[in-house]
Amino acid sequence: MPRPVVTELRLSAYGGRRGATYPLGPVTLFTGPSGSGKSTVLGAYEALARLGAGDPLAEVFPDPAAHVPESARPDSQGRRGFRIGCTVDGPAGPVRLDLAVQAEPELRIVGERLTRHGRTLLTTALRDPGRSTVQAAWLTAGTTPVTRAPLPDDLLGTALLPLRVAGATEGQREVLAAAEQAVVGLRSLFPCGPVPDRMRAPVLPGEGRLLRDCGNLAEVLHRTHNACPRRHQRFAAVAGAGCAGPVTGVGVQRLPDGTVRALLARGTRPATPLGRLGDGELRYLALALTLLTGPGVLAMDRIAEVPDAMQCLTLLTDDLDRGLDARQTAALLALTTAIAADGHIRLVGSAGAEAAAQARRTEGVTVVDLTP
Structure with missing residues (x-):
């Protein structure tokens, strides 16, 4: 049975994009010059994912006016906003989610639509501006064709449906299946932005869940070294493809103060602490480790009610190739496509021109050029 995945992103009116639709494959890289909108596209995806996880609108868009298209003119009541959406494929087929957000004069959701095979399953609309509801x-598709009720104007309605719909009629079951698929597809996202300077110092061992900035890389390697030896050995092999000099393994050393640090084994040569590696090597190792781990090792909101076998993790990373040389980029792309081919992990990111050129020569990578 197919796992729910986001296969299309729509920026109908968002930032500098209007009427833009982007297909997302197992590995998708956006490219283009500075200012072309790469971060805007990835930011829209993360925003939808956070809304799907139940985050309030104000937390997802702390500066909502920044996302309103410059050409958007306020109406007679001074209202301006933006529109984004996505398609989530899965067992229920393609499910479309479209969202209209008012940014000014106050932030609120003013319209939401969930559709499947052209059939409208959920709509919301702002009827009374004086109330904080839509x-x-x-x-319903029962005795009553539809069910009507107010929903909060600061939360995604689709994410609330599993708590509101009983599933007593065929129509309600269709709504539940579509809503749950959309939510699972959106929530299965892990934004990863490795920060090398935060990865150099030893850290205290703990839960061992990789943070977004990968600052606790040594802690996670301590966990995989002890609990996931097979995965750790594969990571060690991948490390050798992206780090200078011979690499025969990846070890972890516990220091007298109780902290741990990671080391690259060099055969008969002294081991190299990861803190001594260059920024590119550290970013390469962090991204590789992220690809080789699952939701249980990443610091993300796991969907406990859905078995891991029914989820497909999507990694979101801006500037995938930042600090990487051509050899490291090629090794990372090869690892990404090999893992994505299994159907458990996808990647959506951005990359510079040279990395995009390499990606175009790599089977299984979709490159989207945002050059104006």
Whole structure:
């Protein structure tokens, strides 16, 4: 059975994008010159994922006016906003989610639509600006064709449906299946932005879940070294493809103060602490480790009610090739496509021109050029 995955991102009116639709494959890289909108596209995806996880609108968009297209003119009541959406494929087929957000004069959701095979399953609309709710209507297909109820105007309605719909009729079951697929597809996202300077110092061992900035890389390697030896051995092999000099393994050393640090084994030569590696090598190792781990090792909100076998993790990373040389980029792309081919992990990111050229020569990578 296919796992829910986001296969299309729509920026109908968001930042500098209007009427833009981007297909997302197992490995998708956005490229283009500075200012072309790469970070804007990735930011829209992360925003939808956070809304799907139940985050309030104000936390997801702390500066909402920044996402309103410059050409957007306020209406007679001074209202301006933006529109984004996505398609999530899975067992229920392609499910479309479209969202309209008012940014000014106050932040609120003013419209949401969930559709499947052209059939509208959920709509919301702002009926009374004086209330902090939207009027929602979802398919019932029973004695009453639709069910109507108010929903908060600061939360994604689709994410609330599993708590509101009983599933007593065929229509309600269709709504539940589509909503749950959309939520699972969106929530299965891990934004990864390795920061080398935060990865150099020894850290205290703990839960061993990799943070977004990968600052606790040594802690996670301590966990995989002890609990996942097979995965750790594969990581050691991958490390050798992206680090200078001979690499015969990856070890972890516990220091007298109780902290741990990671080491690259060099055969008969002294081991090299990861703190001595260059920025490119550290970013390469962090991204490789992220690809080789699953939701249980990443610091993300796991969907406990959905078995891991039914989820497909999507890694989101801006500037994939930052600090990487051509050899490291090629090794990382090869690892990414090999892992994505298994259907458990996808990657959406951005890259510079040279990395994009390499990606175009790599089977299994979709490159989207945002050059104006």
